[in-house]
Amino acid sequence: MDIIEKIEIAKIIGIGDDGIKTLDSISDKISHNMDLEKIAVNQDVDKDYVRDLLDGVDVLFLTYNSEDKKSLQIVNAIAYMAEERRVLSIGLDSAQKENKDDVNLNREFKIDESNTDILLNVINMLLDSISQSCMINIDLSDLKETLCSEKGIKYSCSEFNKEVSTEDIAKSLFESTIKTSEEFTDSNQVILVEMDSNYCDEEKMLIVLNELLMKIQDSNECSYDSIFSLYVREKAEGKIKIGLVCN
Numbered sequence: 001m002d003i004i005e006k007i008e009i010a011k012i013i014g015i016g017d018d019g020i021k022t023l024d025s026i027s028d029k030i031s032h033n034m035d036l037e038k039i040a041v042n043q044d045v046d047k048d049y050v051r052d053l054l055d056g057v058d059v060l061f062l063t064y065n066s067e068d069k070k071s072l073q074i075v076n077a078i079a080y081m082a083e084e085r086r087v088l089s090i091g092l093d094s095a096q097k098e099n100k101d102d103v104n105l106n107r108e109f110k111i112d113e114s115n116t117d118i119l120l121n122v123i124n125m126l127l128d129s130i131s132q133s134c135m136i137n138i139d140l141s142d143l144k145e146t147l148c149s150e151k152g153i154k155y156s157c158s159e160f161n162k163e164v165s166t167e168d169i170a171k172s173l174f175e176s177t178i179k180t181s182e183e184f185t186d187s188n189q190v191i192l193v194e195m196d197s198n199y200c201d202e203e204k205m206l207i208v209l210n211e212l213l214m215k216i217q218d219s220n221e222c223s224y225d226s227i228f229s230l231y232v233r234e235k236a237e238g239k240i241k242i243g244l245v246c247n
Contacts, residue, residue, distance in 0.1 A: 152181030
């Protein structure tokens with residue numbers, strides 16, 4: 001049986017009524033990978049309180065509605081101290097309208113019914129990729145380099161049976177890409193691979209991984225500097241899950 005260890009360096013905080021509602025709706029899908037907190041808009045969020053919230057945290061997620069200005073003030077207060085501590089801060093904004101106010105986060109994603117599953121899959125895979133349980137893991141600083149770019153992010157995530165060719169896997173990933181904007185730096189890419197132990201023989205895993213990475217690189221329109229991770233899970237489904245994050 002596959003045992004999932006919580007990533008102790010990650011935390012997600014729901015802020016305000018809408019942010020807490022979003023957190024409650026996704027908690028069953030992310031609670032295995034991070035600690036959960038909730039902050040109401042009428043709470044006293046002083047420096048000591050935020051300092052305790054960020055103690056030992058390297059990756060921070062905030063759920064909120066940017067149309068709620070009180071929530072946004074709390075987001076920025078936490079984000080300011082997160083920046084001081086060099087914590088990677090990522091916002092999940094449920095507002096339907098585009099936020100025109102400055103948000104002091106490293107990266108902000110819109111979250112709604114259309115992208116929730118894919119976004120949460122990518123988030124979980126990103127956290128898995130920096131864990132010690134990951135067979136080939138990546139450094140948090142490399143992850144920051146991709147996520148903290150000044151322009152947009154493209155991301156995708158899909159699961160495939162072993163019968164699907166690497167060419168079809170790459171094609172499907174690029175066809176299902178979600179964009180946060182229309183402007184990108186086109187410089188960095190993270191390829192996240194989660195392979196069932198039953199997907200192929202153990203001695204072939206690195207060969208399959210290399211073929212997949214080469215096919216994704218060849219299918220790219222841009223020449224990215226790429227990093228990758230490989231997480232092997234003890235399952236009997238014989239599937240492979242791939243996540244892509246490009247800046």
